[in-house]
Amino acid sequence: MIKAKQKPIAEIKEMIAxxxxxxxxxxxxCVTISFAGGEKEVGLLASSLRIASTMEGxxxxxxxATVQRQCEWEFIDAVADQIKGAxxxxxxxxxxxxxxxxxxxxxxxxxxxxNTTFLGMAVEHGVLVERCRACGDCILGLTAGVCxxxxxxxxxxxxxxxxxxxxxxxxxxELDCAWQLIYxxxxxxxxxxxxxxxxxxxxxxxxxxxxxxxxxxxxLKL
Amino acid sequence: MKAGSNLEKVLTSGYFxxxxxxxxxxxADPQVIRHKASLLKGHVDAVNITDxxxxxxxxxxxxxxxxxxxxxxxxxxxxxxxxxxxLAIQSDLLGAAAHGVKNLLCLTGDHLRFGNHxxxxxxxDLDSIQLLAVVKGMRDDKKFANGEEIxxxxxxxxxxxxxxxxxxxxxxxxxxxxxxxxxxxxxxxxQLIYNxxxxxxFMKRVCDLGLDKKVYILxxxxxxxxxxxxxxxxxxxxxxxxxxxxxxxxxxxxxDQVRREGIxxxxxxxxQVRELPGVAGVHVMxxxxxxxxxxxxxxxxxxxxxxx
Numbered sequence: 001m002i003k004a005k006q007k008p009i010a011e012i013k014e015m016i017a018x019x020x021x022x023x024x025x026x027x028x029x030c031v032t033i034s035f036a037g038g039e040k041e042v043g044l045l046a047s048s049l050r051i052a053s054t055m056e057g058x059x060x061x062x063x064x065a066t067v068q069r070q071c072e073w074e075f076i077d078a079v080a081d082q083i084k085g086a087x088x089x090x091x092x093x094x095x096x097x098x099x100x101x102x103x104x105x106x107x108x109x110x111x112x113x114x115n116t117t118f119l120g121m122a123v124e125h126g127v128l129v130e131r132c133r134a135c136g137d138c139i140l141g142l143t144a145g146v147c148x149x150x151x152x153x154x155x156x157x158x159x160x161x162x163x164x165x166x167x168x169x170x171x172x173x174e175l176d177c178a179w180q181l182i183y184x185x186x187x188x189x190x191x192x193x194x195x196x197x198x199x200x201x202x203x204x205x206x207x208x209x210x211x212x213x214x215x216x217x218x219x220l221k222l
Numbered sequence: 223m224k225a226g227s228n229l230e231k232v233l234t235s236g237y238f239x240x241x242x243x244x245x246x247x248x249x250a251d252p253q254v255i256r257h258k259a260s261l262l263k264g265h266v267d268a269v270n271i272t273d274x275x276x277x278x279x280x281x282x283x284x285x286x287x288x289x290x291x292x293x294x295x296x297x298x299x300x301x302x303x304x305x306x307x308x309l310a311i312q313s314d315l316l317g318a319a320a321h322g323v324k325n326l327l328c329l330t331g332d333h334l335r336f337g338n339h340x341x342x343x344x345x346x347d348l349d350s351i352q353l354l355a356v357v358k359g360m361r362d363d364k365k366f367a368n369g370e371e372i373x374x375x376x377x378x379x380x381x382x383x384x385x386x387x388x389x390x391x392x393x394x395x396x397x398x399x400x401x402x403x404x405x406x407x408x409x410x411x412x413q414l415i416y417n418x419x420x421x422x423x424f425m426k427r428v429c430d431l432g433l434d435k436k437v438y439i440l441x442x443x444x445x446x447x448x449x450x451x452x453x454x455x456x457x458x459x460x461x462x463x464x465x466x467x468x469x470x471x472x473x474x475x476x477x478d479q480v481r482r483e484g485i486x487x488x489x490x491x492x493x494q495v496r497e498l499p500g501v502a503g504v505h506v507m508x509x510x511x512x513x514x515x516x517x518x519x520x521x522x523x524x525x526x527x528x529x530x
Contacts, residue, residue, distance in 0.1 A: 154304075154330055154344070158351035158405075159398045161330050162386030162413055163460040170460030171333050183391050195397060198405055201308065201352045201367065 001121070002030040002094045003128045004037060004114040009048060015111045016049070016090060020059070023086035024049075024113070025079065025101070026066035027093035034128055036114050037092030039066040045092065045113060070097025076104055083108060119150075136206030136213060142199065144185035149202075151178035157199040159183075224361065224408060225380040227324035228296045229268040231530040232503075233409065233438045238496060239503025240524045241298065241411075241440060242266035242515050244290075246281035255286055258512045259293045265516040267527055268325050270411070270505065273300040277337025284318045291322050298382065299323050302331025307347035308356065308367045315357065319377030327382040327411060328353040350383065351405045357381050358406025381406050386413035387424035388463035396427040399437075409438040411505045414455075417463040418494045425498045434500030441495040444507040445488035445514050448480055449473050485514050489521035496522075 006012075016022050024042050032038030046062045053060040065082050067075040070093035076083075083089055083101070088109040091098045094116040101110045118130035133150040139157075140147055149155050153171040160179035163170025167180045186192050204210070223230060232239045242262045247254040262269055269290060273283040287297035299318055301311060315326070330350040334342055348356065348367075356367045357379055364376045383402040387395055399410065415421045421441070428434055446452045449472050456464035468487065475483045492504050504524070508514045519525050 153333055153335075154349070155346040156330065156349045158349050158401060159394065160389065160391070162384065162389045163333070164390050165460060166390060171335050177390070180391060183394055195394070196401060196404075198351060198355060198401060201348050201356075204347065 001033055001119070002096075002116060003034045003118050003120050003130075004031050004094050004116045006036055006041065006045070006092075006114050007112070009052075012045070012090070012111075012113055013049070013052060016060070016088060019086075019088035019109065021061050021063070021085065021087045022049070022090050023063045023065060023082055023088070024090045024092065025070065025083075026064075027070040027091075027097050028066055028068040029071075031093055031097075031114060032066075034122070035126075037094075042066055042092055045090075070094075071100050073100070073104060076100055080105075133207075135202070135204075136210075137203055139199075139202075142194065143182050144189060144191065146178055146181045146185060148178045148182065151176075151181075155202075157202060159195060225324040225378045227268065227380045228530065229298065229325050230380040230408070232267045232528055235528070235530050237503075237528045237530070238524065239267050239438070239440060240265075240519050240527065241268045241270060241503065241505045242512070243270040243272065243505070243507045243509060244286065244512060245272050245275060245509040246283065246286045248278065248280050250281065252289065255281075255289050256293065259290055259295050261512040262515055263293070263295050265519055265525065265527065266506070267503075268296040268298045270298045270300060270327060270507075272509075273302045273329070273331070274305060274337070275509070276332045277304065277334045277339065279338060284314055284321075284323065287318060287323045288321045296325065297323055298325035298327055300327045300329055301353065302329045303346055303348045303350060303353055304331030304334065304344050307345050311348070311353065312356065312360065312366060315360070315377050315379070319379065320375075324378070324380055325382065326357060326379040327384065328357060328407075329384055351401055354381060354383055354402060354405035354407055380408050382409045382411060383407035384413070385410050386461045387415070387421050388413060388417065389461045392424075395424060396431055396433065399428060400431060400433055403433060403437045407437055409440060409502075411440045412442040413461055414442050414444045414507060415491060415495060416455075416468045417465050418491060420463060421495065422498055425500050429500045434502075438502040439500055440503040440505040441492075441498075441501050442505050442507060443488055443491050443495070443518075444509075445481075445484040445511065445518060446472060447484055447511060481514075485518050486521060488514075488518045492518070492522035492524070 024046050026037050026039050026042035042064050046064050065079050069075045090111050090113045092113045098112045119132040120130040122128050135149050164177040169175040169177045244258050271283045271286045283299045287299040290297040328350050334344050359365050361378050364372045385399050452469040455462050472480050495501050506515050
């Protein structure tokens with residue numbers, strides 16, 4: 001799922017400074033799971049901002065709402081009245097939700113309260129890790145189910161660099177070396193010979209280098 | 223001859239090669255280059271010029287390489303995958319070749335995190351093995367990375383790659399070397415060697431795979447200036463293996479003699495690695511201590527250099 005992290009409160013306060021009536025809008029899907037922008041976080045952020053507003057002698061008001069998914073028109077249409085009544089919407093969804101609001105409400109100021117961080121999972125409670133870069137050309141079938149694009153700091157496709165030590169990455173010793181993981185798994189699968197094959201340069205045009213990507217499914221269009 | 227460089231001639235003639243290294247300045251000052259070049263001139267078969275080493279902005283490797291040619295030294299330019307995509311790499315290599323640069327070391331590059339622009343975007347369009355294949359393709363097949371023909375003059379490089387025998391997984395390292403050879407490496411420069419027994423084990427495996435017959439392996443060596451530097455390399459430089467006896471030898475001499483001992487220690491390591499089957503030469507990395515190189519090579523019995 002999409003993982004996100006709340007922005008520093010100082011940055012949020014600076015963004016909302018010009019606006020009096022602010023709607024804090026949470027999202028019930030990915031950011032709820034990653035504890036960044038669900039109903040609970042909307043409540044906590046609203047409380048913090050109300051206290052700050054009072055202490056600083058401002059008369060801002062903060063309304064709260066959370067929709068199931070900010071990335072779908074029908075859900076954001078359901079809160080149209082609350083959005084219209086606000087000077088600005090402070091979205092706690094990922095960047096997709098923020099942009100959906102901006103597109104649906106062309107005259108409304110929409111601000112991001114979180115930094116959309118990566119596609120990943122919680123490997124344990126409270127520990128979120130990146131697993132996919134959405135590069136558009138999946139190679140996991142060649143790399144024993146471990147992605148060197150998302151998990152190697154140098155995007156290496158042909159084995160570990162000289163900085164791999166004791167299974168860890170030189171860039172951050174808390175991170176596993178993706179190529180050590182690939183090596184270990186290929187060994188377990190009896191497929192180490194795969195490492196001898198040179199992987200050719202990647203087609204980055206399927207990644208963001210090809211411009212914004214779009215999938216059109218004619219069979220599903222209404 | 224693939225490129226006809228001095229280094230290639232030395233190695234193919236069966237001499238034990240000795241190369242040096244020159245770190246470009248963090249400025250546009252050509253005097254620094256002239257000075258460092260004067261310290262190395264005539265003492266080594268070729269001089270590596272680092273490419274924004276440790277991700278710190280410095281004068282361009284190719285530009286310094288051209289200066290060295292004008293000063294009568296043979297450059298080995300370095301090219302990393304960190305700062306350039308495949309267009310920029312090929313374009314710069316065409317220019318380097320046009321200027322007469324004949325040796326090229328293909329590297330992935332140190333990560334930006336270690337440098338002075340840690341917020342920059344790392345390119346990594348290619349990795350070092352793909353870069354080797356691109357450079358070999360330009361030379362041997364007269365083709366660009368996209369398969370398009372180079373219609374007139376192709377860039378001809380004696381192609382080098384790096385290998386770190388001390389990185390993990392240790393068992394995989396000789397196979398990674400094989401992959402670099404398959405991709406196009408003519409010569410290899412290793413990471414700095416201080417743990418000679420471990421390097422010997424690596425070389426044994428390399429020879430068992432017959433790789434020493436397919437590529438010239440230059441053992442990377444370098445003098446240590448101080449006990450502090452030894453400790454730093456031991457604990458804080460990724461991929462380095464500095465055994466305790468290396469540090470204790472430097473600690474065992476009076477402070478004013480540590481540099482001298484570092485030079486002697488480096489020469490001793492050269493003598494040891496020279497005995498190992500499959501080692502075709504040494505690459506002396508004495509960054510910001512270029513004046514130590516002639517003395518190290520003299521002590522190691524590698525002066526004067528052969529005229530080929």
